[in-house]
Amino acid sequence: MKIALVGYGKMGHMIESSAKAKGHEVVATIDIMAKDATNLVAAGDGKALAEAVKNSGAEGIIEFSHPSSVIGNLKTLIPLGLPIVCGTTGWAKSEDEIEKLCAASNNAVMRSSNFSIGVNMFYKIVEEAARLMAEYSEYDVAVWEAHHNQKADSPSGTALEIARRVMNGNKSKTEMVFDAFHERPKANELHVSSTRVGFVPGTHTVFFDSPADSIELTHRARSREGFALGSVVALEKLSAKLADGSLSKGKLYGMGDLF
Numbered sequence: 001m002k003i004a005l006v007g008y009g010k011m012g013h014m015i016e017s018s019a020k021a022k023g024h025e026v027v028a029t030i031d032i033m034a035k036d037a038t039n040l041v042a043a044g045d046g047k048a049l050a051e052a053v054k055n056s057g058a059e060g061i062i063e064f065s066h067p068s069s070v071i072g073n074l075k076t077l078i079p080l081g082l083p084i085v086c087g088t089t090g091w092a093k094s095e096d097e098i099e100k101l102c103a104a105s106n107n108a109v110m111r112s113s114n115f116s117i118g119v120n121m122f123y124k125i126v127e128e129a130a131r132l133m134a135e136y137s138e139y140d141v142a143v144w145e146a147h148h149n150q151k152a153d154s155p156s157g158t159a160l161e162i163a164r165r166v167m168n169g170n171k172s173k174t175e176m177v178f179d180a181f182h183e184r185p186k187a188n189e190l191h192v193s194s195t196r197v198g199f200v201p202g203t204h205t206v207f208f209d210s211p212a213d214s215i216e217l218t219h220r221a222r223s224r225e226g227f228a229l230g231s232v233v234a235l236e237k238l239s240a241k242l243a244d245g246s247l248s249k250g251k252l253y254g255m256g257d258l259f
């Protein structure tokens, strides 16, 4: 498959290696700053971005840029009609707007805050664990994540999805709280806390805590390669499923739709 990469930073470079290792051709690497990109475009110049993708002959797009750029990029890329995998995090509030654009353009976007297969399995484990533990009211639950100090958003998109899965399993938690508490937490509040330090590629823990004991479920990414490989697999599958009709165009998809 011919792939255009939008955003050629740490993830973009890693995705290029994973894509090539799987026999794909990376026909464009597009960035606003990276000197080794095939195409440098000015931030917000949708016309130049669209031209770069169209001229490359790409059959699919993988977007890993920056939370402040992703919506502008998607608004430019979706109307081009190529399947899109988007790994940039921090835009959950704009999902409705992007889904409407997918419908209007009859195109599909696969987005995930975490493309690693292990994390997607962890989501399922957490939801089931929260459901089991919810039967025992003495157990409280909280979510914690740690990432490297270059990450621009918090909490991580993965932590948000984990928190959603906890709330699916435990209906007594109805509200997420990301800030520090200045009073005792209410029983319906789910604390989702973040640490930014050093080089951590991504650690997520769910705590179940009772007076008698504590259970901690942790997913620890060892490197970012799992995200890169997962995003390439996601584009392969999205493209194949759109072609054979098992996924329809006009929608925003998540990794759950592939399993």
Ligand SMILES: NC(=O)c1ccc[n+]([C@@H]2O[C@H](COP(=O)([O-])OP(=O)(O)OC[C@H]3O[C@@H](n4cnc5c(N)ncnc54)[C@H](O)[C@@H]3O)[C@@H](O)[C@H]2O)c1
Pocket: 006, 007, 008, 009, 010, 011, 012, 030, 031, 032, 033, 034, 043, 044, 064, 065, 066, 067, 069, 070, 073, 086, 087, 088, 089, 090, 112, 113, 114, 115, 116, 151, 152, 224, 227
């Ligand atoms: N979904 C996942 O599995 C996953 C995994 C890792 C990282 N991420 C997310 O991916 C994003 C990128 O991560 P990274 O580590 O590669 O960051 P990075 O800072 O190393 O690279 C981002 C690149 O995007 C470029 N960029 C910014 N605005 C742009 C624009 N408008 N058009 C084109 N390029 C633009 C920057 O110049 C930079 O080179 C972040 O949001 C991060 O949280 C997601």
